[in-house]
Amino acid sequence: MFQRTAPKPVVEPVPATSGEPVLADFTTPPAGDDDAPIVHLVTNIVGQGLRDRASDIHVEPLNDILRIRYRIDGNLVEAQRLPLAVHLGLVSRLKIMAGMNIVERRRPQDGQFSTVVDGREVDVRVATVSTVFGEKLVMRLLDKRRSMIGLGELGMPRDTHEEFSQMIRSPFGMVICAGPTGAGKTTTLYASLLEINNSGKNVTTIEDPVEYVFPGINQVQTNEQAGLTFATGLRALLRQDPDVILVGEIRDPDTARIAVQSALTGHFVLSSLHGTDASAALHRLLDMGIEAFLIASSVMGIIGQRLLRRVCDSCKTPYTPDAEELALFRRHLPDSSKELFFHGTGCDDCAQTGYRDRIGVYELLRISPRIRRLLVDHATTEQVRDAAIDEGMRPMIVEAMNLVDDDVTTVAEVIRTLYVA
Numbered sequence: 001m002f003q004r005t006a007p008k009p010v011v012e013p014v015p016a017t018s019g020e021p022v023l024a025d026f027t028t029p030p031a032g033d034d035d036a037p038i039v040h041l042v043t044n045i046v047g048q049g050l051r052d053r054a055s056d057i058h059v060e061p062l063n064d065i066l067r068i069r070y071r072i073d074g075n076l077v078e079a080q081r082l083p084l085a086v087h088l089g090l091v092s093r094l095k096i097m098a099g100m101n102i103v104e105r106r107r108p109q110d111g112q113f114s115t116v117v118d119g120r121e122v123d124v125r126v127a128t129v130s131t132v133f134g135e136k137l138v139m140r141l142l143d144k145r146r147s148m149i150g151l152g153e154l155g156m157p158r159d160t161h162e163e164f165s166q167m168i169r170s171p172f173g174m175v176i177c178a179g180p181t182g183a184g185k186t187t188t189l190y191a192s193l194l195e196i197n198n199s200g201k202n203v204t205t206i207e208d209p210v211e212y213v214f215p216g217i218n219q220v221q222t223n224e225q226a227g228l229t230f231a232t233g234l235r236a237l238l239r240q241d242p243d244v245i246l247v248g249e250i251r252d253p254d255t256a257r258i259a260v261q262s263a264l265t266g267h268f269v270l271s272s273l274h275g276t277d278a279s280a281a282l283h284r285l286l287d288m289g290i291e292a293f294l295i296a297s298s299v300m301g302i303i304g305q306r307l308l309r310r311v312c313d314s315c316k317t318p319y320t321p322d323a324e325e326l327a328l329f330r331r332h333l334p335d336s337s338k339e340l341f342f343h344g345t346g347c348d349d350c351a352q353t354g355y356r357d358r359i360g361v362y363e364l365l366r367i368s369p370r371i372r373r374l375l376v377d378h379a380t381t382e383q384v385r386d387a388a389i390d391e392g393m394r395p396m397i398v399e400a401m402n403l404v405d406d407d408v409t410t411v412a413e414v415i416r417t418l419y420v421a
Helices: 037-051 084-097 158-167 185-196 230-237 253-264 278-287 292-298 323-332 369-376 381-390 396-405 411-418
Strands: 054-061 065-072 075-083 109-117 120-131 134-143 173-178 203-207 218-221 244-247 268-273 299-311 316-319 341-344 355-366
Touching: 037 054, 037 065, 037 075, 037 084, 037 109, 037 120, 037 134, 054 084, 065 084, 075 084, 084 109, 084 120, 084 134, 158 299, 158 355, 173 185, 173 253, 173 278, 185 203, 185 244, 185 268, 185 299, 203 230, 218 230, 230 244, 230 253, 244 253, 253 268, 253 292, 268 278, 278 292, 278 299, 278 355, 278 381, 292 299, 292 369, 299 341, 299 396, 299 411, 323 396, 323 411, 355 396, 369 381, 396 411
Parallel strands: 173 268, 173 299, 203 218, 203 244, 244 268
Antiparallel strands: 054 065, 054 134, 065 075, 109 120, 120 134, 299 355, 316 341
């Protein structure tokens, strides 16, 4: 009689010698079936992405090729073009590693796996979606060594850093980081936690996902299948005697209302919100149905931010900006006498982009009595912004031009990232 044999596992289990989790090692490919070409391809793609400082890896099937792109310093760079024939095997291999269903190719899926590349522990978040040419897959690389960035290393001007550092040490209230996707909001939130965390405080977070694990902080990851959303998780955390609560992102009215109520009842709340700038974030809360007087009473300040690419030091050379760039620079920094500007010409160190690494650019809006009155009177975003500037807030565009003045970045990069007409 025919007897079915058990399938051999794709990834062989590794016996653990201690209670620590065992990570797969991409630097030494395992023997046996894992010597297959598709395994080496995955190893090369992930390993090279990490070495190139990529935050995301895009695996994109097109009409006749498979395109691999890396997001480096916020910009997508094409890394490889592969035959379309390897697409199915590559995606299946990654889905198996991430614990996803390899048979289901129509519905979007999410998964994750941990690995070691060149001795560095990396968490990889995997997400798939079906396109007209097949499944597109994106990997988010979370290098654990990059997580421990202090507040003073983010690039804030000294006065902004001192004011924000004082703000997050308040015993109660709410501080919000505002900006678009990929603006570094999570990094700022984590740096804030590192600044205020100590053994005398119960610091608790609710995140989706937990990107980095910190010692001494209670971190909770949302799980919609189990009914654990931001709103339900936040309600549960309020019964855990918290001193500081970090809400990864305010996405819906329920989460916004609970966060505001938490700040009003004696807790300190840190959160992020999608918005173009600090003043627009206040009106995002109003759009979610939160009453203006509650926002005015609970929110202490909002820090708006973007990330600008730094000029590569290896290929930095003088250049002459065009008329539009020069006019924009003079308009926002009229007192500057700068005549010599620098940009990167492109080299091997910066992958021919002229830029290497990024720096944050910030604007800090403190909720003063005047701003509170404007909120309660339903003032427009422009009125709130103008009042904040009158009280000393430096807009992001001015801070960005100060970086141009210091030869850190270029006017072209400022226009690309946060152009204000």
